[in-house]
C-alpha cells in the first residue's frame with residue numbers, strides 16, 4: 001500500500017507520518033517511510049540544493065525539474081522495490097506538492113507538470129493521498145517556532161497562501177484522488193482522523209489509542 005501525506009509547510013506531516021508508520025508496524029506490516037525530496041543519496045543532494053542552496057540562482061522550471069528528478073530516483077530506488085515486496089510505503093510529500101508549489105504557486109502550467117510527472121513516476125499513484133490542511137496564519141506561527149527557514153519557506157506570504165489554495169483547488173477538481181484532513185487540531189486528533197480514513201477505506205483498525213506511542 002502506498003500512502004502520501006502532503007500539505008503546506010508547518011502542517012505536521014512528518015509527525016503524522018511517523019505515527020502512522022508506527023500504527024502499521026504494530027499490526028505486523030513492514031513499513032518504509034520516505035520523504036520527497038530525499039530518501040536516496042542523489043535525492044538528498046538535490047534536496048540540499050533546493051532547500052539550502054541560498055546562493056544559487058534556480059529558475060522556476062529548473063526548480064520543478066530538480067524536484068521531479070529527486071522523485072524519479074526515489075520511486076525507482078525506494079518506493080517500487082518496497083511495494084513489490086509487499087511493504088506499506090508512507091511518503092512525506094509526493095507529486096501533488098510539485099503541482100501545488102511549482103504549479104499553482106509557482107506559475108508552471110499544470111499540463112506540463114502532469115506530463116513531466118508521468119515520466120518521473122512512471123504512472124505510480126498513491127492508494128491514499130492525504131492533504132493536511134492548515135491556514136497560512138497558523139502554519140506561520142508553528143514554523144516561527146523553528147529557528148531556521150529554508151529556500152522554499154522564504155518564498156513569502158503570497159506564495160504560501162497560493163500553496164494552501166492550490167491544495168484545496170486541486171483536491172476540489174479531483175475529489176476521488178485526495179482526502180483533506182483538518183490539520184489545525186492537536187496531533188492526537190489529526191491522527192484519529194487519519195486512522196478513521198484508513199478504517200473506512202481498508203477496514204484496518206489499530207489497536208491502541210491515538211497518541212499512545214511516543215513521537216520520537
Ligand code: TYD
Nearest residue numbers: 009036037067093094097098101102152153
Ligand atoms: P518538507 O520536507 O516538508 O520540508 P520540512 O520538513 O523542512 O518542512 O518539504 C520541503 C520543501 O520543498 C517544502 O517547502 C515544500 C517544497 N516542495 C516543492 O516545492 N515541490 C515539491 O515537489 C516537493 C516534493 C516539495
